[in-house]
Amino acid sequence: MKKINKKFWLGIIAALALYGVVQVLLTTGILDDVQRSMLLLICVNVMLAVSLNLINGITGQFSIGHAGFMSVGAYTSAILTLDYDVPFVLAIVAGGIVAAIFGVLIGMPTLRLNGDYLAIATLGFGEIIRIIMLNTEYVGGASGLSGIPAKSTWTIMFFFMLITVVLINNFIRSTHGRACLAIRENEIAAEAMGINTTLYKVIAFTLGALFAGMAGGLSAHTFYVITPGSFNFLKSFEILVMVVLGGLGSTAGSIVGAVFVTLLYTYLRDVPEWRMIIYSIVLILMMIFRPGGLLGSTKFSLKKFGKKEAKANGGISDSSAS
Amino acid sequence: MAMEYFIQQLINGISVGSIYALIALGYTMVYGIIKLINFAHGDVFMVGSFIGLFSARYLASAGLPPVLVLIISLIFSMTVSALLGITIERLAYKPIRKSTRIAALITAIGVSFLLEYTGVLVLGPQAQGFPDIMVKKQYQLFGTSIQVDSNQVMILITTIILMIILQYIVRYTKTGKAMRAVSFDMEAARLMGINVDRTISATFAIGSALAAAAGVIFGMTYNSVDPLMGVMPGLKAFVAAVLGGIGSIPGALVGGLLLGTVETEISSMGYSSWRDGVAFAVLILILIFKPSGLFGKNVREKV
Amino acid sequence: MAASATAVLLDVKEASRSFGGLKALSEVSLHIKKGELIGLIGPNGAGKTTLFNLLTGVYPPSTGSIILNNESVGGMKPFKINHKGAARTFQNIRLFTAMTVLENVKIAFHQHAKHSMFTSMLRLPKHFKEEDEITRKALDILKIFNLADQSEELAGNLSYGNQRRLEIARALAAGPKLLLLDEPAAGMNPNETRDLMNLIAWIRKEFDLTILLIEHDMSLVMGVCDRIYVLDRGMLIANGTPSEIRSNPKVIEAYLGQEA
Incomplete structure (x- = not known):
């Protein structure tokens, strides 16, 4: 127990050091605006990936509608700051809470579906949320909301991200997180061992939606404009790609995946016509040669997602996450 | 009057629905055989449409009669797309066949992006006009106000012919029987001496050819094709496949026609911006109340 | 008896x-x-x-x-x-294969844990207290089945016989x-x-x-x-x-x- 605590505090100290260094680099102007917005984007993506990993990687529920929750959070918080002058941090949290409510509403009916069917249903819900935004004049319809105050500073972003990672990781490494893992591993056995599987699936979904909503709010307050189109299923895919590239089931992996994808996206901007082509080739090659992701262990196969004859690979390493 | 209007929209819906159905067949066949949601399938539809466009342009300028232009373009596009489908399966999906399902899904997304943005790189992002192969003719139906145009007739005839061919292949040919065996139990089929790799290739070839046919028809109907055109129809066709019961060939057909009709009726009522939303709502209702779709079988996990 | x-x-x-x-x-x-x-x-x-x-x-x-x-x-x-x-084992073993032997048994104690997920997320003292208690009890049960020295092994890596025994241990842990x-x-x-x-x-x-x-x-x-x-x-x-x-x-x- 003491050992875990020590590791935990070492992680926190390292994170704070990282924050300090970047803060100094930003104030002294060594990092320019492009790099600054890339750093902010990394924070948003880390929040999205870590929260989706809780649903997909830990609880084993195949969800590809995460952008929907992100958009609920983004729109809610943007309206609160634009129309009601709600304090910024409060608006972000409120956005997360509204997204979490959507998580409950969507989770309850859909979570009895399995595997691919759940994936399709979440994708459908994500798209429905987008189409509702598209048809609602109050939130600007197709042109979305603009003039959102750019209040997401590096400090705010970093601490929201840090809190997200710590809270989700603490959840994963507790009896509640173990309940979620057991569902992924063998739902029937988990239920037979006294785990209320429906409840824990909804909890995972709701927590995931909560943090995705906050990430959405933060990104809305970084880039001035939000449109329904920026939260379509391609965005959901992008988040899923981060989680899988990093290593499904590992918090550390999700962080690495989010950073990797963001860097790839940003630096490929210099070759716009080749950007998506290189990105897609990286995806395909990664899945062929390292399906367990960058940090995935090859110790054991993820049976729930695996096909019948799945061999070792596509590993998980929840206990190594810091 | 209202009845005639409804029937008019139904006829319009059947054309859109045929396109969905032809794409949905590929989804459903591939899912049935290797349990992969092939997200790149909508992009094969796009490639098929472009190949149809180029060959139609070439053939029309060579002065061939319209019916011949259509038939040759269709067959050429289907053949090239079938080869594309086989290549995609061999290069991208075969290596990950024994990998996790989520890895397979990511690979499919990767292939989808690759096709789309190679298209953008090579052809440019802007839409191109599809040549008018045949002059559209309008027909009145039995002295009513209901109108059918020649294009709709062509779509219906093409779809029906392709359906008959498909049904023949699946039911009566060796490949078709092998396909059914592999989708039922891949390992058992292998033990029975069926060449599983070849069967999977054949499935991709047939599915891609049907998508290409849908692409050519789409181009002729809407006169506009672009590299990202496959995304939405692909997704909708997938909805249609689930609606009919994924893995079921008649299901894909009925699902496609049903979805096309519902969408057209909704658009005609003035809610066209909600059209996609209704499609997804239908999807979710089906999944919640009858996840196996209209024609699918229920599978229960053995405890 | x-x-x-x-x-x-x-x-x-x-x-x-x-x-x-x-x-x-x-x-x-x-x-x-x-x-x-x-x-x-x-x-x-x-x-x-x-x-x-x-x-x-x-x-x-x-x-x-x-x-x-x-x-x-x-x-x-x-x-x-x-x-x-009522707790059971399965004819076709259903362990949480990618979790450790110890974690498998700990799952059965979940229902007896009283602390909420918020207590865990904030790492309040009650989380540590109950977590320690669960670990101790789980190890006690593993000892009975001679599995204590493999408690950190992944359940899927156990021998077939030990997998069967772990399943019984897990069922027993539910009390x-x-x-x-x-x-x-x-x-x-x-x-x-x-x-x-x-x-x-x-x-x-x-x-x-x-x-x-x-x-x-x-x-x-x-x-x-x-x-x-x-x-x-x-x-x-x-x-x-x-x-x-x-x-x-x-x-x-x-x-x-x-x-x-």
């Missing part, structure tokens, strides 16, 4: 279950008193596992009732029935009154089987358990069980002491008929 306790722990009354048109169990009635070790035997496809699935809530009985500890549990969800005091074992000795060699049976007899006394045991091997059940129920084609065809069952012509016929 708690021979003095005569209270009925499990009472099944005319429970039936059909799948589609197929009747897997028809009007099965049985009762188990506190402290008994009961065998459930029958040829392949007789409905033994189906009965287990009814008792543990995997699916509800089509008709009939199941009373556990004076409470009707027929149609309850599996996790509820587990909370009411059941009624333990349902579905062919616990399947695939074991005679030595392992004997050890396992001794262990089952021991935990029965130590934890004051009532046990219902499915077993394919007749001779094995005969040696340890107080009473035996025999299922054939979804119906109970006999019930009695091992010696009564051995000489029951219906049972002999059911088993011979299957071999023929």
Whole structure:
């Protein structure tokens, strides 16, 4: 127990050091605006990936509608700051809470579906949320909301991200997180061992939606404009790609995946016509040669997602996450 | 009057629905055989449409009669797309066949992006006009106000012919029987001496050819094709496949026609911006109340 | 043995279950008193596992009732029935294979943890207190099954015999009154089987358990069980002491008929 605590505090100290260094680099102007917005984007993506990993990687529920929750959070918080002058941090949290409510509403009916069917249903819900935004004049319809105050500073972003990672990781490494893992591993056995599987699936979904909503709010307050189109299923895919590239089931992996994808996206901007082509080739090659992701262990196969004859690979390493 | 209007929209819906159905067949066949949601399938539809466009342009300028232009373009596009489908399966999906399902899904997304943005790189992002192969003719139906145009007739005839061919292949040919065996139990089929790799290739070839046919028809109907055109129809066709019961060939057909009709009726009522939303709502209702779709079988996990 | 306790722990009354048109169990009635070790035997496809699935809530009985500890549990969800005091193992082992041996057992203690997920997320003292307690109790159980030194191993990496034992350990950790074992000795060699049976007899006394045991091997059940129920084609065809069952012509016929 003491050992875990020590590791935990070492992680926190390292994170704070990282924050300090970047803060100094930003104030002294060594990092320019492009790099600054890339750093902010990394924070948003880390929040999205870590929260989706809780649903997909830990609880084993195949969800590809995460952008929907992100958009609920983004729109809610943007309206609160634009129309009601709600304090910024409060608006972000409120956005997360509204997204979490959507998580409950969507989770309850859909979570009895399995595997691919759940994936399709979440994708459908994500798209429905987008189409509702598209048809609602109050939130600007197709042109979305603009003039959102750019209040997401590096400090705010970093601490929201840090809190997200710590809270989700603490959840994963507790009896509640173990309940979620057991569902992924063998739902029937988990239920037979006294785990209320429906409840824990909804909890995972709701927590995931909560943090995705906050990430959405933060990104809305970084880039001035939000449109329904920026939260379509391609965005959901992008988040899923981060989680899988990093290593499904590992918090550390999700962080690495989010950073990797963001860097790839940003630096490929210099070759716009080749950007998506290189990105897609990286995806395909990664899945062929390292399906367990960058940090995935090859110790054991993820049976729930695996096909019948799945061999070792596509590993998980929840206990190594810091 | 209202009845005639409804029937008019139904006829319009059947054309859109045929396109969905032809794409949905590929989804459903591939899912049935290797349990992969092939997200790149909508992009094969796009490639098929472009190949149809180029060959139609070439053939029309060579002065061939319209019916011949259509038939040759269709067959050429289907053949090239079938080869594309086989290549995609061999290069991208075969290596990950024994990998996790989520890895397979990511690979499919990767292939989808690759096709789309190679298209953008090579052809440019802007839409191109599809040549008018045949002059559209309008027909009145039995002295009513209901109108059918020649294009709709062509779509219906093409779809029906392709359906008959498909049904023949699946039911009566060796490949078709092998396909059914592999989708039922891949390992058992292998033990029975069926060449599983070849069967999977054949499935991709047939599915891609049907998508290409849908692409050519789409181009002729809407006169506009672009590299990202496959995304939405692909997704909708997938909805249609689930609606009919994924893995079921008649299901894909009925699902496609049903979805096309519902969408057209909704658009005609003035809610066209909600059209996609209704499609997804239908999807979710089906999944919640009858996840196996209209024609699918229920599978229960053995405890 | 708690021979003095005569209270009925499990009472099944005319429970039936059909799948589609197929009747897997028809009007099965049985009762188990506190402290008994009961065998459930029958040829392949007789409905033994189906009965287990009814008792543990995997699916509800089509008709009939199941009373556990004076409470009707027929149609309850599996996790509820587990909370009411019935824990099981599976014929085809269902461990949490990518979790450690220790974590597997800890899962069964989840229902006894009182702290909320917010307590865990904020790492309040109660989280550590209960987590330590769960770890300690889980290790105690692993010691009984000689698995303590492999507690950090992934469950999927254990030997087959140890996987079977871990499943029993996990079921025991839930603190059941009624333990349902579905062919616990399947695939074991005679030595392992004997050890396992001794262990089952021991935990029965130590934890004051009532046990219902499915077993394919007749001779094995005969040696340890107080009473035996025999299922054939979804119906109970006999019930009695091992010696009564051995000489029951219906049972002999059911088993011979299957071999023929």
